[in-house]
Amino acid sequence: MRRLHGTLPILFLLLAIYQVLGQDCGPSSEKRCVPHHKCQVGVQFRAFTNGNNGCAAPESCCQNIHILNDVLDINVEETVNPECGRPNIRGVSFEVPNMDGFAQEFEFPWMVALLDTIGNYLGGGAIISPEVVITAKHVLDNLTEDQLIVRAGDWDLKTNSEQFPHVDARIRSIVRHPGFDKRNGANNVALLFLQTPLKFTQHIKPICLPPDNRNFDYSRCIFSGWGKKSFNDYSYMDVLKKVELPIVTNNVCEYQLRRFFGNTFQLDNSLLCAGGELGKGSCMGDGGSPLACPLRENPQRYELAGIVNFGVQCGMQDVPVVFTxxxxxxxxxxxxTSKNFNGDEPEPETEPENTPH
Structure with a gap:
């Protein structure tokens, strides 16, 4: 996806006017695109998935008589000492009923998009502290710190009309795991240390790190990412995906993947597997994106079980996705993090050739 960065002052003026007045939508001029919370009629999932009547995802095509002109804009407030792993299950400024396959607005506040400097989407990652983002090493390739941007607090990558603005953070340092093996995906992990710490708000928060020896076997967890929806799609997603996946034991996963990688294939100890349900899973462009599992001590919060590593096509029956x-x-x-310390450390939670995704 290509993003436009840096434009003429007149365009900023036009955008400001557009955001105040809204654009016409639907078959007549009696409707306008307005933020969801300013329309008296609730958001409809069918309209949302069928083009949203030409409006951006954070907006509704609302009849003029139903527009709530006296409703104030929502303010972004900094959160002091936020709990890690706390999702916004009903969104932040609005909720869309029955969002099958999609996340609610800012549902996973730890989710980040990795972009190049002209705005092209590269992959995903997760916030683990104000200064640290975790992702997969293969997503970074040979890119340097000044060639990458971490985008936090986004939901629809296609628009800037969300009520809560995203934050583009520059990278101070990249630490790649020295044991990465591209032949089997072992140790496929990297840390991005940000130049400026993120300010935690309702839509930007960290996910918890799992404790030592945490076993996720047989859990059902949540994957999120902006990669392709299916293997044959030509482009990445604009609105964040959300897919529930079962954790598959390593023995079962290794056996199932040998159909594709040969009988000598061995799943490295640094990996785990999830998925294997038809039509569900990560896909190309999801590399580095998080797999979040409910905390056993508090299922309303989540810890980071895995980050997308590789897979075989997308969403195939009995073919799990491999995560770090x-x-x-x-x-x-x-x-x-201690070696690169420049602020806050991540909060530990105490309660054959493959296809890179």
Whole structure:
């Protein structure tokens, strides 16, 4: 996806006017695109998924008589000492009923998009502290710090009309795991240290790190990402995907993947698997994106079980996706964060050729 960065002052003026007045939508001029919370009629999932009547995802095509002109804009307030792993299950400024396959607005506040400097989407990652984002090493390739941007607090990458603005953060330092093996995806993890710490708000918060020896076998967890919806799609998603996936034991996963990688294939100890349900899973462009599992001590909060590593096509029956097992790297994360310390450390939670995704 290509994003436009840097434009003429007149365009900013036109955008400001557009945001105040809204554009016409639907078959007549009696409707306008307005933020969802300013329309008296609730958001309809069918309209949302069928082009949203020409409006951006954070907006509704609302009849003029139903527009709530006296409703104030929503303010972004900094959150002091936020709990890690707390999702916005009903969105922040609005909720869309029955959002099958899509996340609610800012549902996963730890989710980030990795972009190049002209705005092209590269992959995903997760916030683990104000200064640290975790992702997959293969997503970064040979890129340097000044060639990458971390975008936090976004939901629809196609528009800037969300009530809560995203934050584009520059990178101070990249730490790649030295044991990465591209042949089998082992140790596929990297840390991005930001130049300026993120301010935590309702739509930008960290996810918890799992404790030592956490076993996620047989859990049902949540994957989120902006990669392709299906293998044959030509482009990445604009609105964030949300897919519930079962954790698959390593023995079962290894056996199922041998159909594609041969009988000698062995799943490295640094990996875990999830998925294997038809039509569900990560896809190309999802590399580095988080797999979040409910905390056993508090299922309303989530910890980072994995980050997308590789897979076979997308959403195939009995073919799990392979994730980097974050628990295996907990000590490495803490050690590297200490070496690169410039503010806050991540909060530990105490309660054959493959296809890179």
């Amino acid at each position: 097992n974050v628990e295996k790297f907990r000590n490495w994360i803490i050690d590297e």
